Amino acid sequence: MQQTRSQIAVFSSIGKSFLELIGNLGAMALFFAEGFAKIFRRKQAREIIYQVFYIGAKSTNIVLLIGLFTGMVLGLQLYYTLIKFGSEGVLGSVIALSLIRELGPVLTAIMITARAGSAMAAEIGILRISEQIDALYTMRVDPVRYIVSPRIAASIISFPLLTAFFDLIGIFGGYLTGVVLLGVDKGAYFYRVQAYVDLVDIKGGFLKSLVFAVLVSTICCFQGYFTHMRTDSYGAKSVSLSTTSAVVMSCVMILVSDYVVTSFLM
Amino acid sequence: MRNDSCLGLCRHLIPHVESSMDEPLIEFRDVTKRFGDRTILDRINLKIYDNQITTIIGKSGTGKSVLLKHIIGLLKPDEGIILFRGMPVHEMGKGEWDTYRSQISYMFQNNALFDSLNVFDNIALPLRQTTNLRKREIIRRVMTRIQQTELTDVARKYPSELSGGMQKRVALARALVNDPKIVLFDEPTTGQDPIRKNIILSMIAHYRRKFGFTAVLISHDIPDVFFISDRIILLWEGKAAFQGNYEESLRLDHPMIDELLHSLEGFQDELTGLLSKQVFKNRYTMTLQRRQLDTTVSAILFTVEFDLAADLFGAPVFEILRIMGQNMNDFFGPLGGFSARHQRNQLLTILPHIQLADAQALLDTFVHQVQEKAFSDIQAMIRANMGANMCLNISVKAGIIEGTSTDDIDIIIDKAESSQKIVAVYRCDQGGEAR
Numbered sequence: 001m002q003q004t005r006s007q008i009a010v011f012s013s014i015g016k017s018f019l020e021l022i023g024n025l026g027a028m029a030l031f032f033a034e035g036f037a038k039i040f041r042r043k044q045a046r047e048i049i050y051q052v053f054y055i056g057a058k059s060t061n062i063v064l065l066i067g068l069f070t071g072m073v074l075g076l077q078l079y080y081t082l083i084k085f086g087s088e089g090v091l092g093s094v095i096a097l098s099l100i101r102e103l104g105p106v107l108t109a110i111m112i113t114a115r116a117g118s119a120m121a122a123e124i125g126i127l128r129i130s131e132q133i134d135a136l137y138t139m140r141v142d143p144v145r146y147i148v149s150p151r152i153a154a155s156i157i158s159f160p161l162l163t164a165f166f167d168l169i170g171i172f173g174g175y176l177t178g179v180v181l182l183g184v185d186k187g188a189y190f191y192r193v194q195a196y197v198d199l200v201d202i203k204g205g206f207l208k209s210l211v212f213a214v215l216v217s218t219i220c221c222f223q224g225y226f227t228h229m230r231t232d233s234y235g236a237k238s239v240s241l242s243t244t245s246a247v248v249m250s251c252v253m254i255l256v257s258d259y260v261v262t263s264f265l266m
Numbered sequence: 267m268r269n270d271s272c273l274g275l276c277r278h279l280i281p282h283v284e285s286s287m288d289e290p291l292i293e294f295r296d297v298t299k300r301f302g303d304r305t306i307l308d309r310i311n312l313k314i315y316d317n318q319i320t321t322i323i324g325k326s327g328t329g330k331s332v333l334l335k336h337i338i339g340l341l342k343p344d345e346g347i348i349l350f351r352g353m354p355v356h357e358m359g360k361g362e363w364d365t366y367r368s369q370i371s372y373m374f375q376n377n378a379l380f381d382s383l384n385v386f387d388n389i390a391l392p393l394r395q396t397t398n399l400r401k402r403e404i405i406r407r408v409m410t411r412i413q414q415t416e417l418t419d420v421a422r423k424y425p426s427e428l429s430g431g432m433q434k435r436v437a438l439a440r441a442l443v444n445d446p447k448i449v450l451f452d453e454p455t456t457g458q459d460p461i462r463k464n465i466i467l468s469m470i471a472h473y474r475r476k477f478g479f480t481a482v483l484i485s486h487d488i489p490d491v492f493f494i495s496d497r498i499i500l501l502w503e504g505k506a507a508f509q510g511n512y513e514e515s516l517r518l519d520h521p522m523i524d525e526l527l528h529s530l531e532g533f534q535d536e537l538t539g540l541l542s543k544q545v546f547k548n549r550y551t552m553t554l555q556r557r558q559l560d561t562t563v564s565a566i567l568f569t570v571e572f573d574l575a576a577d578l579f580g581a582p583v584f585e586i587l588r589i590m591g592q593n594m595n596d597f598f599g600p601l602g603g604f605s606a607r608h609q610r611n612q613l614l615t616i617l618p619h620i621q622l623a624d625a626q627a628l629l630d631t632f633v634h635q636v637q638e639k640a641f642s643d644i645q646a647m648i649r650a651n652m653g654a655n656m657c658l659n660i661s662v663k664a665g666i667i668e669g670t671s672t673d674d675i676d677i678i679i680d681k682a683e684s685s686q687k688i689v690a691v692y693r694c695d696q697g698g699e700a701r
Binding site for chain 2: 138139140
């Protein structure tokens, strides 16, 4: 009898968590739909431009830095692997395809999540707990339009652009280690890049970065916006936990959705 | 339990008040709000009338803020309806709801200023986001409010760089920048010193007169808040236990009212240091009316008036009242007199066992002391606080009356007020000479 009860409790707990997950996913989808629809309302340009500056322009340096070293590491690793098969001539194409198809969108999204996504969640969370979101409502300023929509729009604009920067600097990083350091032929390196990278690869990479932009901006804004609904904490602690949740969930969803999108593209 | 909280008073009182008023602007009918297992508002009925200052008082946690948030739509009732000019707000279409909302402004207890925007941008935000006004017009309106609330010097500063009182003024300026018809103030004076409290309350009264809005105010600052209130609503155990004006509330002989009003209203008026109005009346009743039937009593009612420009905003105005109160206590106290702050700028002294001629002589001496000492103290304080070139025209009116202890105190006060004349004046254009 006791054992049956504990079994029921386990299943009940799993069911409850699952229902909560489904509920949250539904709420997030509606939240994104509302935020996206309100991008096209009046008086948005100024806020969107500011958010593009904050999420995009201010993330450029860190994205370029990470992109450069990712390309350089790829150059090193792949050179010593390919040379075993006498195929070091294809180094440029392997680096370019790895970056454009996978590493560029994924690492860029993770870097923006760490830098701007966490800031989104924390900033919106503080707006919530200090009643600034309620204040917007009382002034008849739609909080979703004013706070969330510009961030979603800015993410959709910034993610593909930063991914492109990451890809380019990564290919250059591979060039530095492969060509300059290890002596691969310069012409062969760029010829392979040009020959093997198709438009479909670039489109696939951009599609992923758009998906990541939607996921990261929605998750981070959602976590901050509903900080006050958390049952596990209140006040500053809830902002802290919301920020952590936003970053963790975003990273997990980037990798999960990367697999899903890749499997559709292949 | 639900009826016990009113003890029969609610039903008794509300019709009495209603009979003298028009259709309410906002009405709560049987509104209930629960958070989890806790019932905050329990089938509450109340009315808020147009162009009045309605003050909501009650112990902490009785649902005062919850009530305000229902008015503006931040919260929705679990049961019951809220009517705006007789129309249920939940039945309003989008256009009607927007129109209703556009008439209401809300000043939050913690100000809720946008900490990433400076003072100017905070105040301009509602205009920029909800209107199609040109940039020049927005700047004009915002600067007008900034000047009216004396924030010109800090217009480019961020909220975190301002004092609590300044932040309140920014919140007030933002709440008024759209020229709302109804302004909801959630504890606008919390955490302020007595001077600042009175400044903020006076600002509300001043703007109400100037712009003609309806104010709903939550405050614990009794009795100061009563000086500006037309109507008081007492929340008790989720219900409106009393609705009416201050005088009506004092006539109620009920332990619940006593407990709240008398516990909130301290022994002394926080600003002037004089007796609180209620304690003053109790003392008059206990020491004079109940002991000796034919005691001669003289009453002196002082009214302190200021420059129009200085009226209402500057801390000096309340410092003057404080200094006057201190002087009255020091002068009349040793003679057996007791004093209270009667209205915002009125101070009253009762002199038991003193006839009119003697009271007049005492008044003359007191006025001389005011001219010699109090005025110079006041101007020194103004110069210290507002700059060496600052000066404030002040006039003091006094009305003196003789009665007996059997006379009703309110009648004595009315007679003293009607006999008031100017007894002391301080004019800056005459080199600060008092006469």
